[in-house]
Amino acid sequence: MKIKKEDITVVKETPGMILRKQEGFGGHTIAYHELPKGTDFTPLLKGLTNDLCHCPHWGYLFEGSMQIIYHDGSEEVISAGEAFYLPGGHTLIVKEDIKLMDFSPTTELNEVFANVEKRMTELG
Template structure:
C-alpha cells in the first residue's frame, strides 16, 4: 500500500494565492491544495477541448468552498466536509481559505497540466 502525506509529498508548487503538494500512487496523483485567495483558473484551460479541464477528479473539501462548473451549464458547490467527483469538461472556482485533497488519474492530469503551464507562461506567470 502506498501512502502520501502533505509534508512528504514529492512535488511542491506555489503561485499567488495557491500552494499545492503532490505525490503519485497507483497511477493517481494525490494533491493537497490550499487557496489563500479567491481563484477562478478558467483561462488556464484555454486550448483543451471546450476550453475546460478534461481530467476527472475525486476529492474532499477540508475547508472552504469549491465550485465545479460544467460544459452543460450545471455546477456543483462542494462545502467543507463534503466529498466529490468532478467528471471531465469542467472548470473549478475556489474561495479564499479553501483546502482540498484531490485524486486525479496521473496521465490525464499531465495532459491538462501541460496546457495549463503553457498558458501560465504565455501570461508571464509561473508556478
C-alpha cells in the same frame, strides 16, 4: 502505499497558493492544494478540449468552498467537509480559501498541468 501531506512534492508555490502532487498511486496522482479565494482556473484551461479540464478527480475539501461549472452549463458549490467527484469537462472557481486533497488519473492530470503551466507563462 501511504504518504503524509507534507511529503507530497510541491510543484508550484506562490504567496497564498501551494500545489502539491505525487504520482505512483496505482496509475493515479494524489494532490493536496491550498488555493486563495478568487482563483479561477477557467483562463488556464484554454486550449484543452472545450477549454475545460478533461481529467476526473475524486477528493475531499477540508476548508473553504469552490464553485464547479460543468460543460453543460450546470454548476454546484462544494463546501468544507464534503467529498466530491468531478467528471471530465469542468472548471473551478475558489469562493473561499480552500484546502483539498484529490486523486486523479496521472496521464490526464499531467496533460492538464502542462496546459496550465503553459497558460500561466503566456498570461505572465
